Amino acid sequence: MMAIDDSTVRDPDVLRAAMVRALRDQDGIRSEPVAAAFATVPRHLFAPDAPVEVVYDLHRTVPVKQDENGLELSVMSAAHLQAVMLEQAGVEPGMRALEIGSGGVNAAYLAELVGKQGEVITVDIDRDVIDRARRCLDDAGYPQVRTVLADGEGGVPDSAPYDLIIVTAAAWDIPPSWIDGLTPTGRLVVPLTVCGTTRSIAFDRDGEGLVSRSYSLARFVPMQGEGAAKERKVMLRGGVAVQSDDARVTLDAQALNSALDTPRLDRWSGEAYDQPDELELYLTLNLSSPARLHAANDVVERGLVEASALFGVPALVSEDSFAYRTRRENAATGGFESGVVAHGPDAQALADEYVTLLRRWARDHRRRGAATLRYLPNPAPAPLPRNPVLRRHGTVTATWH
Structure with a gap:
């Protein structure tokens, strides 16, 4: 919630001015024309049934x-x-x-x-x-x-x-x-x-x-x-799910659930864990068989899955195994170190691929805005670029600088 001097203020004009100041402070607004637009439009009139302080909050949506x-x-x-x-x-x-x-x-x-x-x-x-x-x-x-x-x-x-x-x-x-x-x-x-x-x-x-x-x-x-998205989602067990929108990725719920019962393999990269949003994008677009692992809070509390999966974490899957990113405290890497948890018969191979990507990102691409993405309409180019994201109408590719 944005900070204003008087928490009881509900005047839309006061809240709108405070919103614009806060947007400037948080780099949401960077230009004068956008600032003027946000200062002018009576935002509350587009959500007349919502509390005015919610409407003018920087980070809250209104159903x-x-x-x-x-x-x-x-x-x-x-x-x-x-x-x-x-x-x-x-x-x-x-x-x-x-x-x-x-x-x-x-x-x-x-x-x-x-x-x-x-x-x-x-x-x-x-x-x-x-x-x-x-x-x-x-x-x-x-x-x-x-x-x-x-x-x-x-x-x-x-x-x-x-x-x-x-x-x-x-x-x-x-x-x-x-x-x-x-x-x-x-x-x-x-x-x-x-x-x-x-x-x-x-x-x-x-x-x-x-x-x-x-x-x-x-x-x-x-x-x-x-x-609408062409996405598949499978439940491994209560509170644990894996999803992917890549038709080439096999999602065998029974086999992946069995993998979760195998001893976990932990691998550590020796690299700092930071800028998780940039790292997530890099992993999603570079894993050879990408998916996303989700886990409910009670599953995490029981220690079955790491907390990184609470809001979804990039996963690497095979027919009967999977690996995903985690972190641990490590002063030598500046606070936290990135690593991998893997389960199943292919755990070692999946962990190796995942850790290689963590190290490559940390060594070569650890900054904001390192990716250039392209969309190539069908027919797809031949040969396809490395790790293409295939869609109905075209192909998404990414290069990292």
Whole structure:
């Protein structure tokens, strides 16, 4: 929660000004145009039923719609994440911008940034969500923003090309409509998910494909409709699950569960454990058979699985074995040392591969922004680059500097 002088203050104008100051302090806002947009848009009008102090909190989301099981289908994203993505977007006056996934307030920020000579269109697959966005935009004084009910997978071709397409739902793939819908110098900002790891990536056009200019941590509800994730998840036992969106990865629940009953193999890298978000991205995109291991708190408390799996941890799996990252205190490495826990008949081989990657990252890539990601539309290039991420519409590759 942001710090303000009087915790009883509920005046939206006071809270909005405090939010902007805090966003500057936390590097969410880095430019004057984005600061002006956040200082102007009455954010609370886009979440009229939520406590105003929650709406203006930097890191809290506001639920918009849930399914019958309480799963969030749409939320108003946290202010910090919205600011980071708008800074990535590099919005300029006069641009034509398309937002895929509508909540209303982000479209209002875009409207402030493109100005009177620009154009903003926001699209959502859910009628309840898009109708709500329309009402909120009108109430907040943004009737010029066009709202469209459609599956974002197809974009909005009747107003293309766009200088900017910004996606506000976690995307498993990049459909042709998004690339084709950009101008030759257009930018796509999209929370791209690979094996449970999501980063907001700012892509620019690069020939027929895309090349990243920046990336940042992100968390969004998943895309619905044609763009929904092609992901598999298996339960090993109560409170332990493994998931992967790579069709080449074998997930044998019975065999992996049996592996969990074998003695654990611990291997230590001798390298510092830091910048875990960068390390996670590196591991996810370089493990030869990547998955993600999840464990519930009670499983961790019993010592069956390490705490690194509480929120999901990159795992390396074979048909009957798996390995995942952990850490331990080690003053010699500056506080913590990275390591690997492995189970199953192939534990030694999997641990060797995993530890090799931990050491390579620490030696060659241990800094922020070391990756360049590319999206190559189908047909896939031949030969394929090393460790490609294959998708329905194209291939994701990464190089590390």
